[in-house]
Amino acid sequence: MKIFFWKSLATKNETLVAVVIVAFCLLATFSDPLFLSVTTLTDLLRASVVIGILAVAAMMVLISGGIDVSFTAIAVFAMYSTTVLTLGVMPDMPWYCIFAISIGIGAILGAINGFFVVICRLPTLIVTLGTLSVFRGFLLTFIGSQRISALPPEMRGFSRMMITRGTTEAGSFYAIPWAVAALVIVVLLTLFILHKTMLGRSIFAIGGSLESARRIGINVRGAQFFVYCYVGALAGLAGIIHGAMGRMADPFSLVGLELSVIAAVVLGGARLIGGYGTLTGTLLGVSLIVLVENSLIVVGIPSTWQFVTIGLLILLGTGLPAWQAKRAAAKSA
Amino acid sequence: MSKHDDDTFIEMKGIGKQYGGVTALEDVDFRVKSGEAICLAGENGSGKSTLIKILVGVEQPTSGQIFIDGKSYNHLNPRQAAAVGISVIFQDFSLFSNLTVAENIAFATHLSEKKRLFDRSATRRIAQEALDRIGVEIDLDARVETIPVAHKQLVAICRGLASNARLIIMDEPTTALTGREVQALLRIIRKLKDSGIAVVFVSHKLAEVLEVCEEVFVLRNGTNVADGPACDFDAASLTRHMTGRNISEAKPPLNIDQAKNLLVVDQLGKLGAFEDIDFELKEGEVLGISGVLGSGRTALAKALFGLVAPDRGSIALSGKNVALGNPIAATQAGIGYVPEDRLTEGLFLTQSIIRNVSVGRFDHHRSGGFLDLASLVNEARGWIEKLRIKAPDFEAEVKSLSGGNQQRVALARWLSQAPRVLVLNGPSVGVDVGSKADIHAIIRELAESGIGIVVISDDLPELLATCGRILMMKDGRIDSIVMAEETNEIELAAKLAS
Structure with a gap:
């Protein structure tokens, strides 16, 4: 039993990613003793919030057997149009109302994806590739293409709300913003949905076998529609947090990030064929991607090498378990 | 009307089915008694899958009536069929390879109870009870992708049992099994029959299941060409009824003594x-x-x-x-x-x-x-x-x-x-x-x-x-x-x- 446990641990993506993260941190600390400090860690944590929420969303779609590449367009659409709307209608709106509007817009855009996937039964990649472009184009054409740096005061206020802040003994500042709590809530909510509700189990079942799910009477359409709306809502949340923390509503931001996000999820062990994915894995994947994107320079690798590094990590992180599985299968044949 | 036997579970009378101009079934009478195993034999295109689809409510008959526990229906829908306890085990088992054995067994039960929250301990209990009923031990927490084919079939059977099946229809049950596994399956089928569950085998490889069957029912070109007690049939006569021709099995050996x-x-x-x-x-x-x-x-x-x-x-x-x-x-x-x-x-x-x-x-x-x-x-x-x-x-x-x-x-x-x-x-x-x-x-x-x-x-x-x-x-x-x-x-x- 014990041997089996270690064996299954060794072949898991989670373990592999965790090992790489630890190795990376050791290497970084070795070349810069200041790396392992409260300041760096809180900086990394801040950088993980938006990509983390998006990754949880992307993971849910992958589990259901689909793929969504439009969530960044949804995020930026929701964020920018919410900002424009707030500034135009009621600039003093409290931050939670602004957030609710952005989440609502995201959910509606997600429902459009859901319509094409569930009602028209089109392939998810094609639908979301299409809507990625349409949402983005619609935003830039009809809503605006100017950066807005005079955000509603409550949005700026949110970015200043800190759970804790202080100065280290070495004299550098650190702070954990409340935005981190949003990521925690999203993770807990998703954990609950996926593992404690029949809806969540149905999403796993649909990802495992769509045909079998229909045969035993799972409400496949309802579950799929929920997934796309939920992803849209999370994207809306991630978008507005991104705008608030960056203190600017930039309609050109975020889009282009979707492949990094999906890479993080796949690194964490979710499979593109559907039915597999864990929150632990996804969060580890996010940590690794964020580390690479922010701290590669510390280890002495030029930051232009980011893409190469991320690419190699994906090849290693998803290739190695696949290769091990193949070898195991060849052995047993 | 004929006298109703008490143990008749389902009776299909004068069932006909037309697709466009093509007749798939014509005036078929089919009866299932509780605790009885029936061989439904026929070649591809004989209408046996159409008959099954009507029975589980996926297709609707163009003529005829269906009686379940004496109650008459013109046709069934899948939910009604499931509610009266008709369960199908498809050839591919329709399991979720990414979920555990326990969840696969209990999923349908949870759905029929219209539960919203997922209860892990109830899932394990339902699964364990179903496995106990057929006297098999399979690791409840194993993912279905990791268990052998024969066990997958048992999991599919247990899923039927867990949702209170009274009739289990098995499509091509022996295709993926080795000889020894077929024997194990037959022991389980006997157990099911003893507890009053009816079994219908749909297959073209029937000789293997014949020994546990009471009745044989042969379809050819949409009509019932032969039926009766299983003891009246053997592999050769089944084949003859199914194909409508004699297929001799023995042939003189090839002469290859001189060959290189x-x-x-x-x-x-x-x-x-x-x-x-x-x-x-x-x-x-x-x-x-x-x-x-x-x-x-x-x-x-x-x-x-x-x-x-x-x-x-x-x-x-x-x-x-x-x-x-x-x-x-x-x-x-x-x-x-x-x-x-x-x-x-x-x-x-x-x-x-x-x-x-x-x-x-x-x-x-x-x-x-x-x-x-x-x-x-x-x-x-x-x-x-x-x-x-x-x-x-x-x-x-x-x-x-x-x-x-x-x-x-x-x-x-x-x-x-x-x-x-x-x-x-x-x-x-x-x-x-x-x-x-x-x-x-x-x-x-x-x-x-x-x-x-x-x-x-x-x-x-x-x-x-x-x-x-x-x-x-x-x-x-x-x-x-x-x-x-x-x-x-x-x-x-x-x-x-x-």
């Missing part, structure tokens, strides 16, 4: 799979290789064609050594291989017949630097005719053909390469009785034309009908060599089980 050795396998071995494999194959000989699952027969079959690389030994064709572990070298030497699982290994299902036949041989159809389409078409037409492939035309997707015809397309691909040795792994798995006899006839014709054929199978009647010699494998070694004319099915089965 074609393939010589010497001391072939692969660690953990098989060892010390020696045999030779003559021109025009049909050699059988059999053994239970795990005896090394499949690995050996693959090794002959280079799909598995042996550690030692040699394979020689007409005195020339063939490179081991290299399918391309094997093909060039003149060895062809038709895999067991033609759906995933052998055919491009969504492609046309012509593409499936010509793939890998485009060099032969070259004219200048271009592909000679006319010669491709001629070749495909030629094989469709020669192998009697039933298809609308050569552009038909292979997916749309029946199992027997798919197998013929796989054969055509290899025959078009003019092989000298053909390795057939499970040549008639998932093929109906009529097509099976045709495929056996084709094997014989091929052998008569001088090709050496190796048939790997655990279908004993098939081996006896096609082969001259049969190598029995056990634990990776050749256990014994049997002459087909000197043995019979019972002896062979005993050897296999020993």
Whole structure:
């Protein structure tokens, strides 16, 4: 039993990613003793919030057997149009109302994806590739293409709300913003949905076998529609947090990030064929991607090498378990 | 109206079904009693799957009535069918390979209880109770992808039990099982019957389940051509009713005494799979290789064609050594291989017949630097005719053909390469009785034309009908060599089980 446990641990993506993260941190600390400090860690944590929420969303779609590449367009659409709307209608709106509007817009855009996937039964990649472009184009054409740096005061206020802040003994500042709590809530909510509700189990079942799910009477359409709306809502949340923390509503931001996000999820062990994915894995994947994107320079690798590094990590992180599985299968044949 | 027996569960009367102008079923009466097992036999296209679809509410009959517990229905919908306790186990089991055994068993139960929250301990309890009822132990927390095929079938049965099934319909239950696993399944079926659950087997491989059945019901071309107590039927009479013709199993052996050795396998071995494999194959000989699952027969079959690389030994064709572990070298030497699982290994299902036949041989159809389409078409037409492939035309997707015809397309691909040795792994798995006899006839014709054929199978009647010699494998070694004319099915089965 014990041997089996270690064996299954060794072949898991989670373990592999965790090992790489630890190795990376050791290497970084070795070349810069200041790396392992409260300041760096809180900086990394801040950088993980938006990509983390998006990754949880992307993971849910992958589990259901689909793929969504439009969530960044949804995020930026929701964020920018919410900002424009707030500034135009009621600039003093409290931050939670602004957030609710952005989440609502995201959910509606997600429902459009859901319509094409569930009602028209089109392939998810094609639908979301299409809507990625349409949402983005619609935003830039009809809503605006100017950066807005005079955000509603409550949005700026949110970015200043800190759970804790202080100065280290070495004299550098650190702070954990409340935005981190949003990521925690999203993770807990998703954990609950996926593992404690029949809806969540149905999403796993649909990802495992769509045909079998229909045969035993799972409400496949309802579950799929929920997934796309939920992803849209999370994207809306991630978008507005991104705008608030960056203190600017930039309609050109975020889009282009979707492949990094999906890479993080796949690194964490979710499979593109559907039915597999864990929150632990996804969060580890996010940590690794964020580390690479922010701290590669510390280890002495030029930051232009980011893409190469991320690419190699994906090849290693998803290739190695696949290769091990193949070898195991060849052995047993 | 006839007197109602108390234990009649479902009675279908005068059922007819038309699709457009085509009659799929005509005036069929079908009755299921509690605790009874019925063989529903028929070839592909006989209407047996239509009858089942009507019973589970997926299709609606154009005429006739259905009585369940004496209550009359014109038609059923899937929810009603599930509510009265009709449960189907599809050939592919319809399980979720990414979920645990427990969840697979309890999922449908939770759904019918309209639960919103997922209760892990209730899931395990439901699953354990179902497993206890059939007296099997399977790890509840194992993912279904990691358990063997026979266990997957049991999980599917338990899923039916957990949702209070009173009738379990099993589609082709024995196709994926070895002889020993079939015996285990039959013990479980007896248990189910004792607890009052009815079982309907839908199959073309019925001889194996006949012994647990009370009734046999044969459909041909949409009508009921024979029914009655199972003891009145045997394999031969079933086949006769299903096909409407006599298919004799025994044929005079091929005369190959004078033939030259074609393939010589010497001391072939692969660690953990098989060892010390020696045999030779003559021109025009049909050699059988059999053994239970795990005896090394499949690995050996693959090794002959280079799909598995042996550690030692040699394979020689007409005195020339063939490179081991290299399918391309094997093909060039003149060895062809038709895999067991033609759906995933052998055919491009969504492609046309012509593409499936010509793939890998485009060099032969070259004219200048271009592909000679006319010669491709001629070749495909030629094989469709020669192998009697039933298809609308050569552009038909292979997916749309029946199992027997798919197998013929796989054969055509290899025959078009003019092989000298053909390795057939499970040549008639998932093929109906009529097509099976045709495929056996084709094997014989091929052998008569001088090709050496190796048939790997655990279908004993098939081996006896096609082969001259049969190598029995056990634990990776050749256990014994049997002459087909000197043995019979019972002896062979005993050897296999020993």
